[in-house]
Amino acid sequence: MRSVSIVKGTTAKARRTVLAALGGTMIILCTLIIGGIIFQAEHRAATDRLVAAYRWADQILLSDERLTMSANMAAATGEPRWVARYQANAPAVDEAIEQAAALAPSDAAERLRAETDVSHNRLAAFDRASLDAVRNGDTAGARAILDAPLYQYHKQILSNGTHRFAESMIAAVQAEFTAVQVRAIVASAAAVPLAIICCLILWRRLNASLTRSEGAHLEVENKIRTLAMNDVLTGLANRMSLREALADAIARAEAEKTKLAVLMIDLDRFKPINDRHGHLIGDLVLKQVAKRLANVLRNDEFCGRYGGDEFVAIVEYPEDDSVPTRVGQRLIESLSEPMTFDGLTVEIGASVGIAVYPTDALGGEELIRKADTALYRAKGEGRGDVRTYDPGMDKDMAARLELEDGLRQAVKSNIIVPFFQPLVDLSSGELCGFEVLSRWPHPVRGLIPPGDFVHIAESTGLIDAMTMSVLQKACLKARAFPPHITIAINVTPRQIQDERLAEKILAVLTRTGFPPSRLEVELTEHALVNDIASAKQVIGALKKLGIRVALDDFGTGYSSLCYLSELPFDKIKIDSSFIRTLHDRPESAKIVSAIIGLGMSLGVPTIAEGIETARDAAVLRAMGCPIGQGFHFSRPVPASDLPEILNRLLPSAGTARAVA
16 A cells, blocks of 8 residues: 555665665764654654644544434434434534644645635535425435435545545655655765764664554554454444455456356345334444354455345355355345344344346446346345346336336325225125225326335335325215215335334324224234234224234234234224135135134124125125125225215215215
8 A cells, every 4th residue: 555655665765764874973873863862752742743633634534423323314214313412513623624734834724724615615505405395394305415416426525625635645754754764964064974884773673663653553554454344333334445345356257267246235124224223223233234144154255244134245156147146045044033122022024136247237337236226126026035136137227216206206296196905894784984095197107006006105215105195085975975984094014113103193184083993904914924022012002092903814924813812903804815715725715714714702893804795795604704805896996986985885875965
């Protein structure tokens, strides 16, 4: 490294200067003694200034990262404490810039201020705009501000200016060392040659001193390089190291005609752990992840933290294209093992995307992008799996991003609408409630069903705003229904982990004046797998408000009975797959009969989904199933078609006229 060579060159020159004085006189001895003392004092002072300047330069970057983290957390969570933390840490960058500038020569100080002030001020402006958006409740807008390319551009300028300042300090110290040497040479040349033995003694002492100084310089420089190239929390390499390592790996692969794979690794279910147990546990999880990644990979294989809960590995191999996939699967297996911290056990998972050199790309940045595209596919197809890049993913990604943008605008414009599918009393044929289902009226694709966009809303953080908007519209419409008619709405796995879910739903019910006793919340078994303890807490909060909770798609999971024994459900919905095969597979009929009987024994009503024929309804009624739902009674309909449903399935038509 250049900084290391500067230190070695400076100390080598000092040694040669002292050796030249060995033939000098006692005057040289005295001069060198005095010069040595002065040299060491100036050396120490310069070293102290250099260390201090590096420390403040590091503080500039660290303080800026703290501000960025606070702004990002504020945008991600909407919590005021992150806004307050940002404001508390805001002056630290300015102070660090001033402290660093005070240690530098005037020209270096001026360059530091010129290169960092504007970018810092621009970054602060972005952050303030993001925090204003958070205060206004617009976390999506805040996220968009922080993700803007201009924001990252100014962060890079701030970082580059700080690094150039550090390099200018090294040059200034080198110049100072050189000046000291020049003064020593002049003093030696003017003195009378005496006391060779004393000069030898002086040499030995100065040599030892210079060796210590060299060690101190190298220690400081190594520490600075470690901070610059490694993630502080996990100790893994950071993005800067990734780019260097990837360039070196590509050069080796090109020279040796081998291959390499970039593996992008994203943690599953990490955010609920962070939210539920706090950032201390989240940090411990990330440290444990770093250890497990290192244990799976070979010692010579690169492993780094790409950012947040995303990691990256570089695997070099000769020919076998199954190697990266096998490594990815081993990583997922390792990260899926439970982690225990002081008696607390948590479980996460991981998804992996892979891009291969030279098959998929020839450059490092392109390999990273394509590995990230493959990772996106892995997460979109259910998580916990490995996906290798193929060219079709780019087209899918573009379509997905287009759909995301459209959905973001649709949620913002409040155009997602509720559709209503009736729930019917099978014994009387009368209406007893509706399930509320979301529909997106798309200007090009027409009416989009929830299966095509709910997962996008969940992954982009739009799901809460969308669900509450649809619920509010449904509640406003359902207020005119007879008082015994209920409405049911689905919540996603991510929502059931939100401890504030009950509070958010209550706010909607309060605004619309809709009774909590007429609302049912449906959740699937999949929603319970991630964190049953958290789900139990949220379900308890809903029931305290008087809201009923139903277990949807019962019978499709491996732990259905476990959930019924642990959680206080009010209804069980039999999965439609059993109803579709009710007449063709005796096993399906037995399962349906057993679920209905289980519900009776627990005092929990059952709802049969997917009833498509009168025969289905008759068989289920004979089995004792109280409630049915399906196309036999009605498809999901918009609010404008509710009067016809009420006229047909309620004995009184007056209610239908009131709804209309």
